[in-house]
Amino acid sequence: MRRLFPVPAETSASTAETSASTSAETVTEDREWALDELADAYAYPEPPHGPSGAFLRANMVSSLDGAAHHDGRSKPLSSDADMRIFGVLRGLADAVVVGAETARREGYRPARAREAFAERRAALGQPPAPAIAVVSASLDLDFSQPLFTEPLVPTIVITGATAAQERIEAARGAGAEVVFAGAGPSGRVDTAAVVTALAELGHTRLLTEGGPTLLAEFAAAGVLDELCLAVAPLAFAGDAKRIMNGPVLGEPERFTLASVLEEAGFLFTRYRRIHQ
Ligand SMILES: NC(=O)c1ccc[n+]([C@@H]2O[C@H](COP(=O)([O-])OP(=O)(O)OC[C@H]3O[C@@H](n4cnc5c(N)ncnc54)[C@H](OP(=O)(O)O)[C@@H]3O)[C@@H](O)[C@H]2O)c1
Numbered sequence: 001m002r003r004l005f006p007v008p009a010e011t012s013a014s015t016a017e018t019s020a021s022t023s024a025e026t027v028t029e030d031r032e033w034a035l036d037e038l039a040d041a042y043a044y045p046e047p048p049h050g051p052s053g054a055f056l057r058a059n060m061v062s063s064l065d066g067a068a069h070h071d072g073r074s075k076p077l078s079s080d081a082d083m084r085i086f087g088v089l090r091g092l093a094d095a096v097v098v099g100a101e102t103a104r105r106e107g108y109r110p111a112r113a114r115e116a117f118a119e120r121r122a123a124l125g126q127p128p129a130p131a132i133a134v135v136s137a138s139l140d141l142d143f144s145q146p147l148f149t150e151p152l153v154p155t156i157v158i159t160g161a162t163a164a165q166e167r168i169e170a171a172r173g174a175g176a177e178v179v180f181a182g183a184g185p186s187g188r189v190d191t192a193a194v195v196t197a198l199a200e201l202g203h204t205r206l207l208t209e210g211g212p213t214l215l216a217e218f219a220a221a222g223v224l225d226e227l228c229l230a231v232a233p234l235a236f237a238g239d240a241k242r243i244m245n246g247p248v249l250g251e252p253e254r255f256t257l258a259s260v261l262e263e264a265g266f267l268f269t270r271y272r273r274i275h276q
Contacts, residue, residue: 035084035091035116039091039116055206056206058208058215059085059228060210060215060227060228062229062230062231063232064235065236067241068211068245069211069241070236070240081264085228090207091117093207094198095201096111098209098214100135102211108134111131127153133156135189136157137162139163139164141157141171144174148175154175154177156178156201158179159189162186162187180197181193181194181196181197192221194218212246216244225273227271227273233264253273
């Protein structure tokens with residue numbers, strides 16, 4: 001991360017003002033940011049309680065022309081700096097919420113405990129790594145994978161009321177914690193209830209890494225508090241999904257820019273939602 005383009009305090013969400021104004025004084029020059037500085041800049045508001053009872057941040061990357069993946073993976077859109085911020089955001093979170101399709105396609109593994117965030121996490125009473133929470137109606141997940149069998153903190157599987165008992169047992173047998181959020185006949189999860197259910201488990205600093213289907217549902221449910229959007233200096237054309245892929249919202253969600261970092265042409269934006 002080479003540059004911060006400070007955002008004037010009056011356009012920032014109030015909880016972002018301190019870090020933005022501190023940054024404005026100290027980090028306008030072109031230089032690499034230490035992990036600690038990034039962690040300070042991206043720290044969750046304390047207490048981390050939006051109107052939903054938790055604070056839900058999303059971290060996504062998009063190409064210039066709006067693609068959220070290339071050939072079914074987000075890696076072609078990413079960069080070292082993007083992975084650095086990805087790691088910092090995980091290092092700050094209580095739980096990382098992800099749609100099952102992203103977990104399947106990207107081969108999700110448990111989150112690691114990283115020395116760089118150990119002290120900060122201990123001070124907040126967080127375990128050494130965030131829990132990964134996978135949202136799935138089908139429970140068509142490979143429960144023999146390390147994501148379920150070897151996490152530092154048990155992986156959470158969030159499903160609906162009609163999930164097959166045999167898959168629920170497979171998840172539990174692997175060591176996962178199964179959480180029910182939503183009782184619709186379709187078996188789908190109520191995404192607003194995902195946030196409340198995680199908050200009830202004590203996870204209030206929430207990070208979602210998408211994918212586009214799940215993120216659109218969080219936005220539609222009105223529970224997305226912040227969007228960290230990396231813009232990659234690449235164009236793919238084609239018909240890849242955008243970062244949100246779901247029914248159009250009647251009213252747009254509105255956001256205010258909290259900060260922008262740049263490295264190698266990648267923009268790392270952070271937008272706070274304006275709660276109306
Ligand atoms: N650009 C980025 O930053 C970024 C980030 C993440 C992912 N991606 C890319 O996005 C693609 C995957 O995204 P996607 O939109 O197809 O999938 P997704 O949002 O990751 O996952 C969709 C799946 O999540 C489960 N799900 C979502 N909402 C649910 C609900 N309300 N109730 C129950 N289950 C629910 C369902 O799983 P079941 O089918 O198991 O029922 C559904 O099929 C991949 O190519 C990945 O590389 C890009």
